[in-house]
Amino acid sequence: MSQTPDRPNVDHALARLDTVLTRLEASVAHRLEAEREPGDLETELAIMAEDRARLAAELDAASARLATVEATTSDVGHRLGRAIEAVEGVLARPRVAR
Incomplete structure (x- = not known):
């Protein structure tokens, strides 16, 4: 597999996507927990x-x-x-x- 000049950009985009998905999952978990327990x-x-x-x-x-x-x-x-x-x-x- 040869590296293309765009590969670092793709890796960076995938890392950012992974970070955003992790934050989204944490946010959803927090929201669900907040709905289960009275504020x-x-x-x-x-x-x-x-x-x-x-x-x-x-x-x-x-x-x-x-x-x-x-x-x-x-x-x-x-x-x-x-x-x-x-x-x-x-x-x-x-x-x-x-």
Whole structure:
């Protein structure tokens, strides 16, 4: 097989073609892998949605506890007010000498 003057050009073109095909195969493999697994953005959004749901549930629970504490405080306040009135009533009575 004799070498023609164009042979180096053909070898160079084949080497370039081989490089391009290798890069194309790697790109296709990367693309297929990216389609199989959720992307970073999708993962981040899913994590944020889970955090939001968890925080919303915690806020609802805290609001419910606050409502319970407020109701209890109001009840204690009314009872304390009645107790103060009762003590004041007892103190306001004239003393009976014995």
